[in-house]
Every structure is written in structure tokens, then in C-alpha cells.
Amino acid sequence: MTAVFTGVCVAAGLLFLAAGTAGLLRFPDAATRLHALTKADGLGLGLIVLGLLxxxxxxxxxxxxxxxxxxxxxxxxxxxxxxxxHATEREP
Amino acid sequence: MILDALLALAILALAAWTVWTRDAFAAGIGFVATGLLLALAWVRLGSVDVALTEAAIGAGIGGVLLVNAATHLGTTAEEAPPSPRQNRLIALLCAGFAVAVGTALLTLPDPAPNLVHEAAAALPATGLGNPVTAVLMVWRGLDTLLEAIVVLLAVLGLWALAPEGATRPAPPPREEGPLPLLARVLPPIGVVIALHIVWAGADGPGGKFQGGAILAAMWVLAWMAGLVRAPEVMDRRLAWALVAGPLVFLGVGVAGLVLAGEFLALPAGWAKPVILLIEAPLTLSIAAGLALLLLGPPERAP
Known part of the structure; x- marks a missing residue:
């Protein structure tokens, strides 16, 4: 039972990490890229930690x-x- | 196995990108990322001590120094690029160095000479549990003493760049928002982790250089956020903090000459308490030295 819980949570976490990375690579400017990266990584890592608990x-x-x-x-x-x-100061 | 291969490839690719990129600031960031991946590789090789040092000193302090230098220099685009002849010479020297190191590694006798068994056999006599710490403090204490003094010399070299009448490093640009918050929340956690790493170094991975680097980072974080002022370079307390570690280490070394018959020899049965006596002030000195290196040369008061 715990193995299934771990598997589901870690898989979901990896999905969020992959989505965040895709956002980092595909989004148009620094602000949206950072948004994708920090939010999705926080959630992705949180799910992985939850699954490993x-x-x-x-x-x-x-x-x-x-x-x-x-x-x-x-x-x-x-x-x-x-x-x-820093990015907005560089490219106004 | 596949993961290890991917890690090795990522390190090589990132290192190549760091060398190739034209933007000095980006290259500094690339250096930090390469260092963190290298730390992961050291963990995979079972050398957690080296991994901690690489992450804290190599990627952490070294990376910040490089990024700092890059922002002071501006981008490389403003300078005249090296001439083709210079480029060829640089490439030739770098390739020659790589070939020399590679040849040396590949011509090592098999099995490579090592002292692992001797070290493991002699470890109980030191009262330590971590063979790396035993090497650094008991068997090769002279190297560690000189490393601590090198940090001190680096600070003196940096201060030598100061103009006449300089008192303290220039304050950082005023910061508002998340940085002051982080500088209030993180240091209590960071100081506990740093002291834990120094203390744990006796029996497990860790040590004074890694712990000292974390302490230095916490102080520099508070300084960047404008919560603390940089000390004046002529401050007596600062001078004592800088020399306390090397001084105690030297003192123990001379005492070893008298009591145990050899410079830096530790009296039998007293190795562990004496090592703690050295490591406490040495951690302080390393932290102070590294923090001052990050702050940059002192400048005149405005």
C-alpha cells in the first residue's frame, strides 16, 4: 500500500518537475520562466518528499x-x- | 549505471559550455552548476567528504568569487579578444596539460599505490572515526596547517589591493523584499548546520573547511541584506579571529616538538581533545577569512 502511495506521489512530482523544465525552456520571457520553474519545482519536490515519507x-x-x-x-x-x-533591470 | 553515465555526460557538457560561453557572468553560473554536479559525482563515488568540500568551497565560495569578479570586470565583449596566435598558444598549452595529466593517470601501476590499509589499521589509535579527518589532522597536519595559512595570505593579498586610507569594504547596494527576510530566517538554521558539520567531521563526513564556508556564507548573506556592517580592517577583534586558528595550530605544533619529539606530533591518547582544541579556532579563522574574501577589498569611507 505504501509502495503504491510512494509510486504515485513520486511520479506526480516528476511530472511537475518536467512541466517546470518545459516552461523554463519554452516560455517567452524571464518572469514567466522563473514563475514556471520555482512554482513547479516547489510542488514537484514536495510531492516527491511526500511520497518518500x-x-x-x-x-x-x-x-x-x-x-x-x-x-x-x-x-x-x-x-x-x-x-x-535583475532581469527586468537588464532588459527594461 | 545509466544514471552515472548521464551524470558524467552532463558534467562534461556543462564544463564545455562554461568554457565556450562568451558572457563572463553566465560562465560563473555555469561553474557553480558544474561544481554541484561534480559534488553529486563524488557522492556516487562514496567520497562524501570531497563532495561536501566541492559543494561548499568549490561551487559555493569559488562560484561567488567568480561571479563577483565577472560583475566587476563587465562582460568580456568590451575587451579586445585574443589574437589567433594567442588563441592557438592557449589551446596548445591547455591540450598539453590535459595530455600530461591523462598520461600520468593512465600510466599509474595497477593496483595504484595507496595507504588505505595502513590508515585503517592506525585509525583506532587516533580516537577518530573518520579516516579523512585522521589524514588531515594527524598524519598530514602540516598540509592542513599550510592550507589554513593560505586563506590568511589570500586575505592579506586582497587587502593589498586597497587604496590608501581605505577602512572597510564598500557596503552592498540597498536591498528590500525577499533578501532581508531570507537573511533573518536562514542564518539560525545555517549556523546550526555549520557547527554540526564541523562536529560530525570527527566520525563522519564533514570538517572545519566545509563548516567554516557555511558560516561565512551566513554572515555574507546578512551583510548583503544590510543587517550587519562589514568590520573595519584595522579592528583588533577581526585580526584575532583571522589568526586564532593558525596560531593555535602552530602552538600545538611547537608543543608537539617539546612533548612528543616532533613538530605537529600529538601526544598519545590526547589526539582527539587536541584536535578539537585546534578545530574550534580554526573554524572561526576559516569562516572569517572566506567571508572577507567574498566582501572584496576595503575602500575609502565616502
């Missing part, structure tokens, strides 16, 4: 996974606007 040997390991997801979300949410502003 039942496979962890203990609560400490599960909390570490969640901490990684939180840190990546924090980094994405900070870097996205910074890069967007």
Missing part, C-alpha cells in the same frame, strides 16, 4: 526530508524575485 526508517529521517523541502522552498521563493528584478 512512508519509506523513511524513522521520524528523524522524515523530518530531515521535510526540512530539505522547506529550505528549497525558501531558496526558490527568495531567488525567484531577485533574478526577476
Amino acid at each position: 512512508p519509506q523513511m526508517p524513522g521520524v528523524a529521517a522524515a523530518l530531515k526530508l521535510l526540512a530539505i523541502w522547506g529550505l528549497v522552498l525558501l531558496a526558490g521563493a527568495t531567488i525567484g524575485p531577485l533574478l526577476a528584478r
Whole structure:
């Protein structure tokens, strides 16, 4: 049962990561590309972490996974606007 | 196996792109990405210590230094490109270097000479669990001492670029929005992780260089967000923070000469506490040195 849950969640997460990468490659300008990348990656990684949680040997390991997801979300949410502003200053 | 092959291909492709691209800023970013993939490759090879160092020092500090330098230089397009003859010479020298390194690697005797068994056999005597730390602190302490001093020399070299009357590095451009928030939220987490990595280095992957790099990054983050001011270069406390590590290390080395009969020799049974005594100030000195390198040369007060 947990194996099915893990499989579904990780597959869905990979789908979001692939969609985010497609957006990064195909969208027309920096703002939309960053939007696709940070949002889809945050969600994709979150789904992968969620799927892996039942496979962890203990609560400490599960909390570490969640901490990684939180840190990546924090980094994405900070870097996205910074890069967007840099890009708009470069090409007004 | 397929994943490893893809990883190796990605590293080569990214490295080639980094060399080929004309934009110095983009090349700096490419260097960081290559370094992170290299760190993954080291993890796959089972060398987590090297992976941590590559990620923290190589990709992290080194990458920021390169990007910093690129923004100061402007893009390479403004400069006259090297002449065809210079290009040929550069290509020839680089290719010659690659051939020399490749030949050296391929002509190693099989099995390659190594001291793994001797190191594993002698590990219990050190009281450490991580053979990499044992090599760095017990058997090749002199190399580690010189590495710590190299960081200090690099800071002195950077400061030598300062104009007359310079007091401290120029403050960063004023930042609002997400960066100050990150600079308030991240450092408490980062400091705990950095100290954990230094402490864990005795028995597992980690160590003072990696931990010191994370500490330096946390401080530089707060500085970039305008939360802390850069120290004045003549500040006594800064000078002590910079030399504390090498000084204690040298002191222990001289004490080893007296007590154990050899420079940097650790008295039997005391290896672990003495190593902790060295590593604590050394972490501080490495963090201070790396942070100052990231801040750039001091400038005159406006």
C-alpha cells in the first residue's frame, strides 16, 4: 500500500518537475520562466518528499526530508524575485 | 549505471559550455552548476567528504568569487579578444596539460599505490572515526596547517589591493523584499548546520573547511541584506579571529616538538581533545577569512 502511495506521489512530482523544465525552456520571457520553474519545482519536490515519507526508517529521517523541502522552498521563493528584478533591470 | 553515465555526460557538457560561453557572468553560473554536479559525482563515488568540500568551497565560495569578479570586470565583449596566435598558444598549452595529466593517470601501476590499509589499521589509535579527518589532522597536519595559512595570505593579498586610507569594504547596494527576510530566517538554521558539520567531521563526513564556508556564507548573506556592517580592517577583534586558528595550530605544533619529539606530533591518547582544541579556532579563522574574501577589498569611507 505504501509502495503504491510512494509510486504515485513520486511520479506526480516528476511530472511537475518536467512541466517546470518545459516552461523554463519554452516560455517567452524571464518572469514567466522563473514563475514556471520555482512554482513547479516547489510542488514537484514536495510531492516527491511526500511520497518518500512512508519509506523513511524513522521520524528523524522524515523530518530531515521535510526540512530539505522547506529550505528549497525558501531558496526558490527568495531567488525567484531577485533574478526577476535583475532581469527586468537588464532588459527594461 | 545509466544514471552515472548521464551524470558524467552532463558534467562534461556543462564544463564545455562554461568554457565556450562568451558572457563572463553566465560562465560563473555555469561553474557553480558544474561544481554541484561534480559534488553529486563524488557522492556516487562514496567520497562524501570531497563532495561536501566541492559543494561548499568549490561551487559555493569559488562560484561567488567568480561571479563577483565577472560583475566587476563587465562582460568580456568590451575587451579586445585574443589574437589567433594567442588563441592557438592557449589551446596548445591547455591540450598539453590535459595530455600530461591523462598520461600520468593512465600510466599509474595497477593496483595504484595507496595507504588505505595502513590508515585503517592506525585509525583506532587516533580516537577518530573518520579516516579523512585522521589524514588531515594527524598524519598530514602540516598540509592542513599550510592550507589554513593560505586563506590568511589570500586575505592579506586582497587587502593589498586597497587604496590608501581605505577602512572597510564598500557596503552592498540597498536591498528590500525577499533578501532581508531570507537573511533573518536562514542564518539560525545555517549556523546550526555549520557547527554540526564541523562536529560530525570527527566520525563522519564533514570538517572545519566545509563548516567554516557555511558560516561565512551566513554572515555574507546578512551583510548583503544590510543587517550587519562589514568590520573595519584595522579592528583588533577581526585580526584575532583571522589568526586564532593558525596560531593555535602552530602552538600545538611547537608543543608537539617539546612533548612528543616532533613538530605537529600529538601526544598519545590526547589526539582527539587536541584536535578539537585546534578545530574550534580554526573554524572561526576559516569562516572569517572566506567571508572577507567574498566582501572584496576595503575602500575609502565616502
